[in-house]
Every structure is written in C-alpha cells, then in structure tokens.
Amino acid sequence: MSIQNSPLVRKLGAYVSLSEPELEILAKFHKNRRTFADKIEMVYEGQSSPSAFILAKGWVCSYKILRSGGRQIVGFQIPGDFIGLRSVLFRTADHSIEPIQKVEASEVKVKDLLGAFQTCPRLATAVLWSASSDEAIVVERLVSLGRRDAAERVAHLFLELSARLKLVGLASATSFECPVSQYHLADALGLSAIHINRVLRELREDGLLTFRRGVVTFDDLDRLVELSGFDRAYLDYEGPMLN
Amino acid sequence: MSIQNSPLVRKLGAYVSLSEPELEILAKFHKNRRTFADKIEMVYEGQSSPSAFILAKGWVCSYKILRSGGRQIVGFQIPGDFIGLRSVLFRTADHSIEPIQKVEASEVKVKDLLGAFQTCPRLATAVLWSASSDEAIVVERLVSLGRRDAAERVAHLFLELSARLKLVGLASATSFECPVSQYHLADALGLSAIHINRVLRELREDGLLTFRRGVVTFDDLDRLVELSGFDRAYLDYEGPMLN
DNA sequence: CGCTTTGTTGAACGGGTTCAATTCGCGTGG
DNA sequence: CCACGCGAATTGAACCCGTTCAACAAAGCG
Numbered sequence: 380m381s382i383q384n385s386p387l388v389r390k391l392g393a394y395v396s397l398s399e400p401e402l403e404i405l406a407k408f409h410k411n412r413r414t415f416a417d418k419i420e421m422v423y424e425g426q427s428s429p430s431a432f433i434l435a436k437g438w439v440c441s442y443k444i445l446r447s448g449g450r451q452i453v454g455f456q457i458p459g460d461f462i463g464l465r466s467v468l469f470r471t472a473d474h475s476i477e478p479i480q481k482v483e484a485s486e487v488k489v490k491d492l493l494g495a496f497q498t499c500p501r502l503a504t505a506v507l508w509s510a511s512s513d514e515a516i517v518v519e520r521l522v523s524l525g526r527r528d529a530a531e532r533v534a535h536l537f538l539e540l541s542a543r544l545k546l547v548g549l550a551s552a553t554s555f556e557c558p559v560s561q562y563h564l565a566d567a568l569g570l571s572a573i574h575i576n577r578v579l580r581e582l583r584e585d586g587l588l589t590f591r592r593g594v595v596t597f598d599d600l601d602r603l604v605e606l607s608g609f610d611r612a613y614l615d616y617e618g619p620m621l622n
Numbered sequence: 623m624s625i626q627n628s629p630l631v632r633k634l635g636a637y638v639s640l641s642e643p644e645l646e647i648l649a650k651f652h653k654n655r656r657t658f659a660d661k662i663e664m665v666y667e668g669q670s671s672p673s674a675f676i677l678a679k680g681w682v683c684s685y686k687i688l689r690s691g692g693r694q695i696v697g698f699q700i701p702g703d704f705i706g707l708r709s710v711l712f713r714t715a716d717h718s719i720e721p722i723q724k725v726e727a728s729e730v731k732v733k734d735l736l737g738a739f740q741t742c743p744r745l746a747t748a749v750l751w752s753a754s755s756d757e758a759i760v761v762e763r764l765v766s767l768g769r770r771d772a773a774e775r776v777a778h779l780f781l782e783l784s785a786r787l788k789l790v791g792l793a794s795a796t797s798f799e800c801p802v803s804q805y806h807l808a809d810a811l812g813l814s815a816i817h818i819n820r821v822l823r824e825l826r827e828d829g830l831l832t833f834r835r836g837v838v839t840f841d842d843l844d845r846l847v848e849l850s851g852f853d854r855a856y857l858d859y860e861g862p863m864l865n
Numbered sequence: 866c867g868c869t870t871t872g873t874t875g876a877a878c879g880g881g882t883t884c885a886a887t888t889c890g891c892g893t894g895g
Numbered sequence: 896c897c898a899c900g901c902g903a904a905t906t907g908a909a910c911c912c913g914t915t916c917a918a919c920a921a922a923g924c925g
Contacts, residue, residue, distance in 0.1 A: 443765050446851050451768040453761050465754045473758055473856060496743055503746040504739055510750065511708045514757045515716055518696050521760060522686050524767035525694040525812030529913070560871060569768030574913055576873060592922090608689050613716060772881075803903065817881055819905060835890090 382406040386459025386547040387433050393546070394508035395501050404495045404502065408433060411486045415478045422463050422476040430486045431467040434460050437482030438558055441474050442566065452567035454517060455479070455540065455559065459547045461509060467492070480558045515613060516543075524569045527607070529578045532568040534607035537588060537595050542614040554596045625649040629702025629790040630676050636789070637751035638744050647738045647745065651676060654729045658721045665706050665719040673729045674710040677703050680725030681801055684717050685809065695810035697760060698722070698783065698802065702790045704752060710735070723801045758856060759786075767812045770850070772821045775811040777850035780831060780838050785857040796840045800833065 382388060388405055391397065397405070412435065415421050422429045424443060434456050441462070442452040453474060456462050466472035467489050496503035516539065523532045540557065544550035561579070565572040582588050587603050589596045597603060604611065625631060631648055634640065640648070655678065658664050665672045667686060677699050684705070685695040696717060699705050709715035710732045739746035759782065766775045783800065787793035804822070808815040825831050830846050832839045840846060847854065 443761075445765070445769055447769075449769040451765040453764060465757060468751055468754050469758075471855075473853075474761070493747065496747055500740050500743045500746060503743055503750065504736060507746065507750045507753065508711055510753055510757070511711050514708060514753070514760065515712075517757065517760050517764060518686075518717070521696060521764050521767060522688070522694040524764060525809075526688055526690075526692040562871080566768075571914055572871090573873085573915080577913095580873085610716075612714075805903080814882055815903090816883080816905085819903095820881095823905085 382409065385409060386435070387461075389547055390459045391502075391505040391509060394512075395505040397501075397505070401499050401502055404499060408487050408491070409435075409485050412483055413486060415482050415484065417478045417480045417482075420475050420477050421484070422466060422472045422474075424472055424475045426466075426472040428470060429463055429466045429472040431464050431489070431492065432462040432484035432486055434458050434462055435483045435485060438479040439476055439482055439484075440479055440559075440563060440567070441476045443474050450566045451569070452563060454513070454520070455563075455567070457540075457543060457547065458549065461506075461513075464506070464510060479563065512614075519610075519613065520567075529568070529570055529574055530582060531607045532570070533564065533575065533578050533582065534587065534603045535609055536564070536568060537590070537597075538603060538607060538609040539614070541595070541597070546614065553600060554594060556593055557590065557595045558593050625652065628652060629678070630704075632790060633702045634745075634748040634752060637755075638748040640744075640748070644742050644745055647742060651730050651734070652678075652728050655726055656729060658725050658727065660721045660723045660725075663718050663720050664727070665709060665715045665717075667715055667718045669709075669715040671713060671732075672706055672709045672715040674707050674732070674735065675705040675727035675729055677701050677705055678726040678728060681722040682719055682725055682727075683722055683802075683806060683810070684719045686717050693809045694812070695806060697756070697763070698806075698810070700783075700786060700790065701792065704749075704756075707749070707753060722806065755857075762853075762856065763810075772811070772813055772817055773825060774850045775813070776807065776818065776821050776825065777830065777846045778852055779807070779811060780833070780840075781846060781850060781852040782857070784838070784840070789857070796843060798838055799836060800838045801836050 382402060382405065385405075387409070388397065388402065391405070421432065421439065436458055439456045439462060440452050441454055441456065442450050444450050462476055462484065463472065466474070467487075496506075519535070519539065523535050527535065537557075541550050541555055544555050549555060561575045562572045564570075565575045568575070570578075579590055583590075586598050587606065588598055603609070625645055625648065628648075630652070631640065631645065634648070664675065664682065679701055682699045682705060683695050684697055684699065685693050687693050705719055705727065706715065709717070710730075739749075762782065763779070766778050770778065780800075784793050784798055787798050792798060804818045805815045807813075808818045811818070813821075822833055826833075829841050830849065831841055846852070
C-alpha cells in the first residue's frame with residue numbers, strides 16, 4: 380500500500396492537507412512494522428515510557444482495570460488510529476491496550492514525534508485535530524454510559540464504529556466486520572455480557588440490526604439512528620480544514 | 623495578576639517550559655476579557671464558528687442534551703482551563719457550555735490560535751498536552767459511569783476536582799469551594815438528583831466527606847481514596863516534560 | 866475429538882429511578 | 896421586618912432496568 384493510501388494519511392489528510400515533507404515523515408513512522416498476537420497486552424497500565432503505535436491492521440481495545448476486578452473498555456481502535464499517544468506524552472501509561480485479534484502496528488518514538496512537531500508544525504496541528512476527534516468519541520460514549528439505556532448504547536456504538544470504519548474504507552453502508560465478543564461490548568458499554576446478549580436478541584427480533592459471527596448488519600438504519608440519537612454529522616469531515 | 627501567575631500559564635508551564643515570545647502570545651490571549659452570567663449558554667450545541675475561551679474566574683460546565691430531555695454533563699471547567707477548543711477546531715460546537723456562576727473568560731480566535739502554533743510549535747505541543755490531560759479526565763469519568771457505583775462516583779469526582787483546583791491554587795488539602803448543585807452532580811455522574819442526595823447523606827454520616835452550602839470538606843481522605851479507587855498520580859505533574 | 870471460549874436462557878435479587886410531597890435557604894418586595 | 900416566591904435539598908414508597916447466579920448449548924481450535 381502506498382503511503383498516500385495508508386489509513387493514517389487518509390485520516391490526517393482529512394484535517395490538514397499534507398505536503399511532501401510531511402508525507403515523508405509519516406512514511407518514516409510507518410517503518411518498524413510489528414505484529415502482535417491477540418489477548419497479549421501491547422501496553423499495560425502503569426508502564427513507564429510506553430510506546431505509541433499507529434495501527435495498520437486489526438482491532439485493539441484500550442481499557443482500565445478496577446481494583447474490584449471489573450474492566451472498563453475506553454475505546455476500540457481500528458486501522459489508521461493512533462494508539463497510546465496520551466500515555467507517551469505523560470511518560471506513563473494510564474490504561475492498558477490489548478489486541479482483539481492479531482494486529483500489525485508501527486511503533487512511534489516520543490522523540491521522533493516531538494521532533495517532527497518542531498520541523499512540521501502543521502503535523503502537530505493535524506495530530507491535535509486527530510486527538511480532538513478521539514476525545515469527541517470518548518465524550519459521546521460518556522453520554523451513552525450516563526444517559527442512554529442498554530439498547531441505545533449498543534445501537535450507538537455500532538453506528539459509531541460503522542462511521543469510523545467507512546472513513547478508512549472498511550465498512551459498507553449497512554454492514555461491517557466486527558471482531559469483538561459480547562464480553563467486549565459489555566465492558567465497553569458498562570453492562571453485563573448477559574444483558575448484552577438479551578439486547579442483541581431484541582435488536583435482531585425488532586429488525587434493527589444483526590450481530591453474528593463477527594459481522595454487524597444494519598437491518599433498519601433509519602430506525603437505529605432514531606433509537607440511539609446518533610448524530611450523523613459527528614464523524615463526518617468535508618475535506619481538510621487547514622489548507 | 624501578572625501573566626506568569628495566571629492559571630493558564632501555570633498549567634501549560636507544567637507541561638512545557640515557556641520562553642518569552644511564548645509568554646507574550648499567551649498574554650495576548652488574555653486580552654478580550656469578558657463576563658458571563660450564570661445559566662446563560664456561552665456556546666450551544668450545533669453553533670457554527672463558536673469561540674474558544676480561557677477561563678479566568680468561576681466555574682462552567684460543558685454538556686450535551688439528549689432528545690429524551692436528559693442532560694449529560696461532560697465536565698466542569700475551572701480557572702485556567704481551555705473551553706471549547708475541540709468545538710473551535712471542528713468549526714461546529716458538539717456540546718453546550720454554561721456558566722455555573724458568574725464567570726470571566728478571555729475569548730480566543732481560531733485563527734490566532736492556529737497562527738500561534740505556526741510561530742511557536744512548542745505552544746502547539748503544550749496545547750496538545752493540555753488537551754490530552756483533559757481527555758484523561760474524561761476517560762476517568764467514563765470509568766466511573768461504566769463501572770463504579772453511586773458513592774464511588776461522587777467520591778471520585780470530588781477528589782478529581784480537588785486535585786485540579788490544587789494545581790491552580792484554589793483548594794486546600796481537605797476542603798474547597800464547589801459551586802455546583804446536586805442537580806449538576808446528578809447530570810455529571812449519570813444519576814438522579816434524588817439519589818445524589820441520599821449518597822451525600824451516607825458519605826456524610828459515614829464520616830467520609832461533607833458537601834454543604836457550596837463547600838466540600840474531606841473528613842477522611844484516605845478512606846475516600848480507598849473507596850473510589852482514585853489514582854493519586856493521575857493529575858500530578860512533576861515539572862515540565864519538555865524543556 | 867476434547868477442551869476452552871463464546872453465546873444463550875431462566876429466575877431471583879438489588880441499586881437506582883420515578884413520582885409525590887415536604888422543608889430549607891434566601892433574595893425580593895410590600 | 897415579615898410575607899411571599901422560588902430554586903435547591905430531603906425524605907418516603909413503589910417500581911424497573913440491569914445484575915447475579917446457575918446451567919447449558921454452540922462454536923472455534925489445537
């Protein structure tokens with residue numbers, strides 16, 4: 380895959396139009412490609428000097444473990460996403476990161492990243508933009524956990540994932556591959572896996588969506604949007620905002 | 623107050639040591655001081671080309687309204703905090719912002735901000751750092767809403783606020799002024815105001831903390847930290863990380 | 866082919882909500 | 896100075912969404 384078509388460039392290019400030298404730097408970041416097996420932490424909470432990664436293939440989730448034993452998944456990352464940027468900036472990981480399936484990712488050193496910011500300020504702006512976009516996603520999930528019921532949460536999460544996957548060409552209008560288990564969904568949405576199961580059945584029987592064998596299919600997109608209060612605009616970008 | 627002692631400089635300086643020209647730019651941002659009355663939105667969801675602000679005095683909250691009528695408060699901002707940065711970057715506000723009491727804030731234009739990034743890349747880095755710190759706070763609240771019960775949520779929020787207020791010199795070791803109502807707490811923590819009231823009573827009767835007449839007092843800090851699973855480190859910075 | 870992980874279903878329980886009513890604190894005007 | 900009004904705080908009782916415990920089925924994998 381050429382650098383122009385990599386998921387990362389596709390994403391950052393949506394915020395800031397990138398020039399040759401900037402593309403070169405990003406190309407350099409794409410070296411050091413490594414493979415990680417699923418269920419083995421890439422970063423663990425409390426780790427010092429953790430690495431950041433650019434995810435090239437496969438999904439990972441970032442989460443926190445509570446003393447009580449519970450787990451809260453903060454988000455799912457898909458190809459093109461930065462992983463662990465915050466942890467790198469703060470020198471200590473404030474959350475763990477685990478592949479959901481076998482993944483490929485490029486390691487990015489703090490020094491290289493901050494160095495690139497000095498050379499190409501526009502890159503810093505693009506990354507700030509990307510980080511803000513990630514925050515918008517976390518905020519939207521916060522709203523889900525705070526004020527939406529179980530069915531609304533599930534519908535909203537799948538719509539969010541669909542929108543993000545479409546951006547990097549990994550989802551069609553009504554369907555996408557989704558490698559997460561019902562336990563993942565439970566830990567992401569603040570519910571029990573048992574209840575997730577029941578809600579998925581209801582959504583299926585109501586003709587809203589089907590999640591089976593790692594594939595999500597929207598059976599009635601309009602009603603899903605209506606049910607979950609999903610804002611169709613919130614992950615839509617119409618060309619670079621900084622030229 | 624000199625620019626060196628403003629809450630904003632105090633905060634950004636914790637991430638990146640700032641040079642003269644950088645301080646000058648920040649000083650310029652501090653012009654345009656405006657006053658806002660409480661309960662009147664400074665920014666409303668969906669607003670196009672909203673302004674960003676640097677909060678100088680008083681508290682505000684940012685929130686989203688759901689079609690169902692419910693409200694989810696995403697966070698409370700205190701003096702020194704950036705407000706609406708994300709909305710400015712995306713040209714459209716994805717949340718509303720409302721003063722909790724009468725506040726003073728300086729307006730910051732997108733153009734000036736992005737311009738400053740070109741001139742002073744270190745400033746872009748500092749703002750990225752600050753934004754990452756804000757995200758860490760949102761993530762921690764996400765964990766609360768997902769996996770902590772009502773008493774843990776309340777305790778954790780007050781400990782978080784205390785840590786942030788201490789950074790800008792607005793809290794003592796065991797007490798701080800907190801202008802929010804029980805309705806604010808409910809909307810921030812995904813609970814009903816009625817339940818917040820009961821939980822506050824329990825915390826008080828158990829000798830853990832007292833919230834009365836706009837003042838929070840920690841009656842037993844250690845047990846509060848233990849109860850809520852608060853990470854004492856997560857808002858602690860030990861000097862600039864970029865010199 | 867056996868074992869582990871994931872998915873599925875039933876029944877009892879419980880934390881938190883909702884509805885309804887009362888009280889407190891405090892600024893405002895008579 | 897007191898009556899009034901209004902938002903915020905309190906309390907009680909019934910209800911419900913989602914949990915927990917327990918069991919079993921299905922799918923994936925070495």
